[in-house]
Amino acid sequence: MTQVILDKIQKVYSGGDVAAVDDFSLEIPTGKLVAFLGPSGCGKTTTLKMIAGLIQPTTGRILFDGEDVLPIPAEKRGAVMVFQNYLLFPYMSVGDNVGFGLKMRGVNKRVITERVAEMLALVKLPDIAKRRPTQLSGGQQQRVALARALITEPRVLLLDEPLSNLDAHLRDEMRDLILSIQRDLAVTTVFVTHDQEEAVLLADQIALMFDGLLLQYASPAEFYQRPISERAARFFGGVNFIPARRDNGMVRTDIGDFHFAAQEGERAPSGAAVMTIRPEQIRLNDSAENNSVRGRIRERIYVGTYTRYKIALGAHEIEAIRSADLPGAIGVGDEVNVHFPADRIWVVPA
Numbered sequence: 632m633t634q635v636i637l638d639k640i641q642k643v644y645s646g647g648d649v650a651a652v653d654d655f656s657l658e659i660p661t662g663k664l665v666a667f668l669g670p671s672g673c674g675k676t677t678t679l680k681m682i683a684g685l686i687q688p689t690t691g692r693i694l695f696d697g698e699d700v701l702p703i704p705a706e707k708r709g710a711v712m713v714f715q716n717y718l719l720f721p722y723m724s725v726g727d728n729v730g731f732g733l734k735m736r737g738v739n740k741r742v743i744t745e746r747v748a749e750m751l752a753l754v755k756l757p758d759i760a761k762r763r764p765t766q767l768s769g770g771q772q773q774r775v776a777l778a779r780a781l782i783t784e785p786r787v788l789l790l791d792e793p794l795s796n797l798d799a800h801l802r803d804e805m806r807d808l809i810l811s812i813q814r815d816l817a818v819t820t821v822f823v824t825h826d827q828e829e830a831v832l833l834a835d836q837i838a839l840m841f842d843g844l845l846l847q848y849a850s851p852a853e854f855y856q857r858p859i860s861e862r863a864a865r866f867f868g869g870v871n872f873i874p875a876r877r878d879n880g881m882v883r884t885d886i887g888d889f890h891f892a893a894q895e896g897e898r899a900p901s902g903a904a905v906m907t908i909r910p911e912q913i914r915l916n917d918s919a920e921n922n923s924v925r926g927r928i929r930e931r932i933y934v935g936t937y938t939r940y941k942i943a944l945g946a947h948e949i950e951a952i953r954s955a956d957l958p959g960a961i962g963v964g965d966e967v968n969v970h971f972p973a974d975r976i977w978v979v980p981a
């Protein structure tokens with residue numbers, strides 16, 4: 632079990648004029664699963680390869696348990712990377728693929744056979760050691776790649792979009808398998824994805840990246856409750872954004888002024904800002920008078936257990952979600968009381 636620290640790492644590829652990754656610092660706690668999340672090209676794979684030792688940062692330090700690992704070559708570093716396209720050796724059997732890392736270390740054959748069987752059982756693929764990778768489905772190849780990585784008992788496991796080549800059903804199954812193995816072995820893991828939901832389901836901490844920069848590093852819940860910016864909030868499904876000004880404990884907007892319970896971790900500056908609130912935290916037609924404004928229902932989308940409303944508020948439109956169990960039908964064209972609980976309002980810099 633290993634703690635990983637990235638300390639202001641930067642990568643400028645030769646011939647590249649902008650940094651693929653810049654000023655990137657974070658701590659991956661021992662035994663935890665961290666997701667690198669962000670759109671294509673934001674530097675996720677580049678960062679992973681620097682941790683693995685497959686490429687060197689241009690500047691910055693990488694520490695495993697406090698030790699600078701940059702002088703240590705990839706094969707001795709103990710961080711193994713599982714690639715998106717698996718990269719199994721096609722002419723070797725599954726068993727030889729999985730046992731490869733131990734063979735390179737000169738481990739005795741009988742031990743390798745035992746460990747291969749253990750690993751294939753761990754990824755729930757017993758009895759296929761003799762097959763070739765080409766005789767396996769995509770999901771099975773992914774498991775073999777994972778077994779091949781785990782057999783070396785890595786200090787750090789690096790998974791580059793392990794689920795993106797799988798269909799929806801297999802993806803769920805593989806995600807659960809990765810999570811249970813990660814929890815069982817408590818191996819420090821970085822999981823790369825551009826899927827916000829996947830990151831939320833798997834990760835202890837999420838590193839949200841854009842354009843080579845770390846925008847926010849926080850727990851999944853924090854991304855919903857305390858996004859650092861409108862961009863971060865939108866990436867996590869935020870839809871309600873109203874231009875605002877902070878004024879002590881108040882947020883002033885052109886639809887009204889709202890009390891705002893400043894929250895821990897809050898970084899919004901006073902001055903120009905954006906007020907945001909999640910649709911499920913808005914209350915419609917409750918009895919609250921403060922922090923309430925009148926709005927008109929524009930659209931009503933019934934989703935079974937809840938209903939989603941689009942509501943006109945002055946020149947703005949917001950969305951609110953309401954449980955289907957609540958009494959009192961609300962229909963298109965109705966005027967409603969829209970309540971923003973003070974402790975649910977969140978303010979980010981404009």
Ligand SMILES: Nc1ncnc2c1ncn2[C@@H]1O[C@H](COP(=O)(O)OP(=O)(O)OP(=O)(O)O)[C@@H](O)[C@H]1O
Nearest residue numbers: 644645647651670671672673674675676677678825
């Ligand atoms: N070997 C390379 N030489 C030059 N530029 C590179 C190289 N590899 C990646 N880049 C550039 O660095 C940036 C980050 O690439 P990277 O592969 O890390 O992104 P990513 O977040 O993994 O994207 P994706 O989700 O598409 O896999 C991109 O602009 C990419 O074009």
Ligand SMILES: [Mg+2]
Nearest residue numbers: 675676677791
């Ligand atoms: Mg990538």
